[in-house]
Amino acid sequence: MNYFSLNNKNHKVTFQQAVINGLAPDKGLYFPESITPLPDLFFQEIEKYSNEEIAFEAIKQFVGDEIPQDVLELIISEIINFDFPCVEVEESVFSLELFHGPTMAFKDVGARFMSRCLGYFNRNSDAKNTVLVATSGDTGGAVASGFLGVKGVEVVILYPSGKVSDIQERQLTTLGQNITALEVDGVFDDCQDMVKKAFLDDDLKHKNLTSANSINIARWLPQMFYIFFAYKQLKKYNKEIILSCPSGNFGNICAGIMAKKLGLPIAHFVASTNANDTVPRFLINGNYNPKSTIATISNAMDVSNPSNFVRIQELYNNDLGQFKKDFSSYSFTDIETEEIIKKVYSNTNYILEQHGAVGYLGLKKEMEKHPNSIGVLLETAHPIKFLDTVEPLLNVKLPIPKQIESVLDKEKKSIKIKSYNDLKSFLSD
Numbered sequence: 445m446n447y448f449s450l451n452n453k454n455h456k457v458t459f460q461q462a463v464i465n466g467l468a469p470d471k472g473l474y475f476p477e478s479i480t481p482l483p484d485l486f487f488q489e490i491e492k493y494s495n496e497e498i499a500f501e502a503i504k505q506f507v508g509d510e511i512p513q514d515v516l517e518l519i520i521s522e523i524i525n526f527d528f529p530c531v532e533v534e535e536s537v538f539s540l541e542l543f544h545g546p547t548m549a550f551k552d553v554g555a556r557f558m559s560r561c562l563g564y565f566n567r568n569s570d571a572k573n574t575v576l577v578a579t580s581g582d583t584g585g586a587v588a589s590g591f592l593g594v595k596g597v598e599v600v601i602l603y604p605s606g607k608v609s610d611i612q613e614r615q616l617t618t619l620g621q622n623i624t625a626l627e628v629d630g631v632f633d634d635c636q637d638m639v640k641k642a643f644l645d646d647d648l649k650h651k652n653l654t655s656a657n658s659i660n661i662a663r664w665l666p667q668m669f670y671i672f673f674a675y676k677q678l679k680k681y682n683k684e685i686i687l688s689c690p691s692g693n694f695g696n697i698c699a700g701i702m703a704k705k706l707g708l709p710i711a712h713f714v715a716s717t718n719a720n721d722t723v724p725r726f727l728i729n730g731n732y733n734p735k736s737t738i739a740t741i742s743n744a745m746d747v748s749n750p751s752n753f754v755r756i757q758e759l760y761n762n763d764l765g766q767f768k769k770d771f772s773s774y775s776f777t778d779i780e781t782e783e784i785i786k787k788v789y790s791n792t793n794y795i796l797e798q799h800g801a802v803g804y805l806g807l808k809k810e811m812e813k814h815p816n817s818i819g820v821l822l823e824t825a826h827p828i829k830f831l832d833t834v835e836p837l838l839n840v841k842l843p844i845p846k847q848i849e850s851v852l853d854k855e856k857k858s859i860k861i862k863s864y865n866d867l868k869s870f871l872s873d
């Protein structure tokens with residue numbers, strides 16, 4: 445399968461090259477040259493298939509013959525070896541729990557898929573790729589865990605000193621091997637700026653830098669898998685399905701829309717955001733006008749210019765009318781988010797963390813317009829990862845899951861840096 449750059453449709457590369465490059469040289473996002481829906485029968489009989497078979501059907505056309513079938517099947521079986529349950533929170537409302545993986549964040553699936561693709565491409569060569577990533581907390585852990593020990597790949601993670609939670613810091617600083625954590629004296633935006641600068645720096649061209657966020661097709665496309673798994677679980681209700689994604693870079697929701705392009709019967713999408721409301725405002729007045737990023741409690745979604753929005757527009761052929769028919773987007777404040785975490789807990793005993801809570805709010809708002817539907821929110825992280833918010837709000841003490849326990853006694857190792865020059869000299873060594 446070939447991919448073109450959304451900045452220039454004549455610029456085409458293979459799947460392998462798109463994964464290695466991350467972003468096209470003209471800074472465009474890669475997009476598949478063709479999208480072929482799966483047969484209707486596949487959806488009618490989806491309960492008959494294992495998750496591994498479903499994932500294989502969903503991804504195979506996007507990989508083509510660049511990874512042999514047996515290798516691709518092995519990769520899939522390794523990356524989805526945990527549960528993706530749709531838990532009923534209240535009547536007709538389900539939480540698709542994406543946090544049962546190794547770092548308890550949905551990003552585990554995409555990060556692990558991408559790492560194994562790179563490992564396969566490097567199998568017979570001495571090539572070295574460097575994955576460079578800035579994290580506000582959650583991405584770093586998933587990438588560190590997903591890429592640990594992968595042949596030919598060095599991972600460098602930048603995180604803002606003192607601004608990630610203790611658990612998140614341990615997840616990205618304790619693994620060692622091919623993973624290095626750089627602790628930046630600054631905020632997340634400083635980390636992000638340094639990473640962007642490094643990608644543009646000709647002196648670092650030979651390092652084969654690539655990114656591991658959802659602009660990379662190998663991080664983005666596998667996020668379709670769990671939308672299929674949700675449908676498999678909810679099909680028996682025989683009702684219209686509304687899907688709400690707590691959205692930052694809009695990678696997850698964009699993967700959901702791709703799944704619909706393949707034929708998955710999702711009736712309506714909701715992109716639920718925090719105060720960073722560029723897309724909700726766009727849907728109201730048609731002006732795409734990002735403002736400066738606002739810091740919120742759902743900090744993994746503090747993004748004002750979502751990278752994947754151009755892909756979503758492409759999926760709708762840039763037809764705003766069509767787009768608005770099955771897509772809504774709503775923004776919620778931190779106060780609304782905290783209130784709903786408390787309310788859902790007191791009514792149902794279900795514990796949402798703040799990202800899932802934003803998803804819940806958007807879902808309920810949309811469901812008012814579809815009285816006979818069922819709704820799914822993506823719960824994108826385990827509440828333990830945000831215990832500083834959740835525990836005091838609900839006055840509870842969360843038990844520590846085993847995935848988290850295993851990093852608590854490991855020793856933190858990080859290298860402190862202050863400026864872009866520090867990063868550059870680290871990468872040049």
Ligand SMILES: *Cc1c(COP(=O)(O)O)cnc(C)c1O
Pocket residue numbers: 549551582583658690691692693694695696697744745799824825
């Ligand atoms: C990354 C992240 C999101 C946002 O996902 P996008 O694909 O960037 O929209 C939501 N919740 C959590 C917990 C995350 O880590």
